[in-house]
Amino acid sequence: MTEITRRNALKLMSATLIAGAGVSMLPGMAFAAGTITVLNWQGYGTDEAWSIKAFQEATGIEVVHDYYSSEAEMLTKLRTNPGTYDLVVLNAARCAQAMAEDLISPIDYAKVPNISSVAENLRSNENFNKDGVGYAVPWVWGLTAIAMREGLPKADSYAVFGDPAYKGRVGLQDDAVGAIAAAALLTGQDMNNPKDLDLVKETLKGFKSNVKLLWSTEDQWNKSFAAKEFDVAMYWSGGAVRSRRVSKLPVDFVVPKEGGIGWVDGLGIPVGAPNAEGAHAFANWMIDPKFYVEWATKAGAPASANTAAMESLPADDLSRQIHKPEYISSMSIMSALPDDRREAFNNLWQEVKAFYAE
Amino acid sequence: MRSDAILNDAARGSSDPRQRRPIPAWVATTALLLPTYGWLTLAVLLPLLTMFVFSFMSATPMGKTPIVFTLKHYRAFIDQPYLINIAWTSLVIGFWTTLLCAVFGFLAAVALARATVGRMRETLLVLLLLPFWTNGLVRVFSWTMVLRENGFLDGVVDMVLPDIGSISFLYTRYAVVLGLVHGYLPYMILTCYIALSTIDDAIIEAAASLGARWWTILLRILLPLAAPGLISGAVLTFVPVIGSFMEPRILGGKVGVTMGTVIEDQFTQAFNWPLGAALSFTLLAVVLAIFATFSGVLRRGTTA
Numbered sequence: 122m123t124e125i126t127r128r129n130a131l132k133l134m135s136a137t138l139i140a141g142a143g144v145s146m147l148p149g150m151a152f153a154a155g156t157i158t159v160l161n162w163q164g165y166g167t168d169e170a171w172s173i174k175a176f177q178e179a180t181g182i183e184v185v186h187d188y189y190s191s192e193a194e195m196l197t198k199l200r201t202n203p204g205t206y207d208l209v210v211l212n213a214a215r216c217a218q219a220m221a222e223d224l225i226s227p228i229d230y231a232k233v234p235n236i237s238s239v240a241e242n243l244r245s246n247e248n249f250n251k252d253g254v255g256y257a258v259p260w261v262w263g264l265t266a267i268a269m270r271e272g273l274p275k276a277d278s279y280a281v282f283g284d285p286a287y288k289g290r291v292g293l294q295d296d297a298v299g300a301i302a303a304a305a306l307l308t309g310q311d312m313n314n315p316k317d318l319d320l321v322k323e324t325l326k327g328f329k330s331n332v333k334l335l336w337s338t339e340d341q342w343n344k345s346f347a348a349k350e351f352d353v354a355m356y357w358s359g360g361a362v363r364s365r366r367v368s369k370l371p372v373d374f375v376v377p378k379e380g381g382i383g384w385v386d387g388l389g390i391p392v393g394a395p396n397a398e399g400a401h402a403f404a405n406w407m408i409d410p411k412f413y414v415e416w417a418t419k420a421g422a423p424a425s426a427n428t429a430a431m432e433s434l435p436a437d438d439l440s441r442q443i444h445k446p447e448y449i450s451s452m453s454i455m456s457a458l459p460d461d462r463r464e465a466f467n468n469l470w471q472e473v474k475a476f477y478a479e
Numbered sequence: 480m481r482s483d484a485i486l487n488d489a490a491r492g493s494s495d496p497r498q499r500r501p502i503p504a505w506v507a508t509t510a511l512l513l514p515t516y517g518w519l520t521l522a523v524l525l526p527l528l529t530m531f532v533f534s535f536m537s538a539t540p541m542g543k544t545p546i547v548f549t550l551k552h553y554r555a556f557i558d559q560p561y562l563i564n565i566a567w568t569s570l571v572i573g574f575w576t577t578l579l580c581a582v583f584g585f586l587a588a589v590a591l592a593r594a595t596v597g598r599m600r601e602t603l604l605v606l607l608l609l610p611f612w613t614n615g616l617v618r619v620f621s622w623t624m625v626l627r628e629n630g631f632l633d634g635v636v637d638m639v640l641p642d643i644g645s646i647s648f649l650y651t652r653y654a655v656v657l658g659l660v661h662g663y664l665p666y667m668i669l670t671c672y673i674a675l676s677t678i679d680d681a682i683i684e685a686a687a688s689l690g691a692r693w694w695t696i697l698l699r700i701l702l703p704l705a706a707p708g709l710i711s712g713a714v715l716t717f718v719p720v721i722g723s724f725m726e727p728r729i730l731g732g733k734v735g736v737t738m739g740t741v742i743e744d745q746f747t748q749a750f751n752w753p754l755g756a757a758l759s760f761t762l763l764a765v766v767l768a769i770f771a772t773f774s775g776v777l778r779r780g781t782t783a
Binding site for chain 1: 564650741747
């Protein structure tokens, strides 16, 4: 009698799946096939339905998604589910961490031809490279700064979060790193390694009477802003474009004199990815000017790391207007934090939140 | 599996003339208890034990950080004194939620058990259980629609009393307690209803015929006799409420900082599982200490 072991059953199941998938995709097969699993924030570029459809028609690769709601959760998923994901969207700071923990593998740039026009200072960013080998395809960049209700005088400093004129009208992000970065920049410190954490803590505590809401998702930001719960908030530049274009909200995005809190998101391929070939193809698709222009004009997007893609946008495009090239030089880019500093940041933010709650 | 084998042996043993000795009582007891304890071990003890071990580690045991034994996470309440305020807030929220649940739940159960009969009672019971069938997240989010500024509540108030302005109380502790009471009230109603429905009608008739007014019947007869239900309902409400994180986060906004949200942050945002586990066990110890303090009351109540 044949034993139906788990392995046999799995083999049988995957054989059936592949056979089924192969037959159904025959007309579209170009150079690679199968399925890739992408791990990303929800509603963040990779899961645009039209793009997934076009990609499948062009390559025969089906794109499925799993989502995370915080970067720590993304790392947890990579650590606990090896061999599940083919492509992961990771922030430069987290990329360095994932690289150090051997969670992601080197990129074969030959399979990503669009890399040739990606801004060199983004590609050679220390967070994306180890020993001269690139571990991620720089995808998009943007910055966190201040979003204000249209018609209000434009703030020129993060001090607006403590301005008595906005009592109970401020929304901060429920994120230790972001909140501490704003307070560190305001007090003239290096946001990745502030020397005077007590000053940062006191600065954040000083926002207490202004803080109405600690938001954690873009959806929450939009709903609360639409319900007029706050007028001034920390916000992502890409989110501001989407809020204006998609939700028709009267949002002004302002970069203060201290500079924005910059970030670069990359596309990494986890170690043990079942379909690395397909993941490279999708990464190339993601920085393709054709995809980018459609993404940016249809939904609103952060600035592409691919200069050719940015230049293909119409001159009056909101995203192009918000992501001015000069912001790249004035902004500080978030780097990876050592464990003890991260813990100190988290404890500080927990204490500030407890103070806000009193 | 094993219990089946033993029971089969026992059955065979009794029909076999050569072996007349009955199996010892402890074997049967053990065999019958085995599935229960096996399940408890698997579902309660092992996960708790894993978290207990985590709570002594210096870092989350994933990734490459070397792990050493440490007690520092249990010092969190000393190193980060603001946690004491948060824990106090959680206990206060737990207290008010349980109290409100007990008052409304008991009265609703009395109404259900004493004032309704037959189909009416069945229908009302089903209506009480209906909220259980919807996701808790949906219930909490619908409260945000009701409570927010210019939300449903403000709309209704504006229709009746146009000059009163906004009475929105979203993002306050009241909103958190309201959401929690809504979520846990059915537990209290059910446990009280079960206790109340076992009370013999003759007792109440006897009291009434001896001249007792309705409040005397309620306070001197129904309340003491239904105390076991009230107490198990209170325990069922209090314990999950002080660890809740969804309701405080969504309805409490910036004031919704409780032990539940702090522990959740450790697991999801800070990736500090050991600290999260240590805080959970500290909270568990506090809950057990509270129950130990009131154990006399609890025991008297449940055996009455």
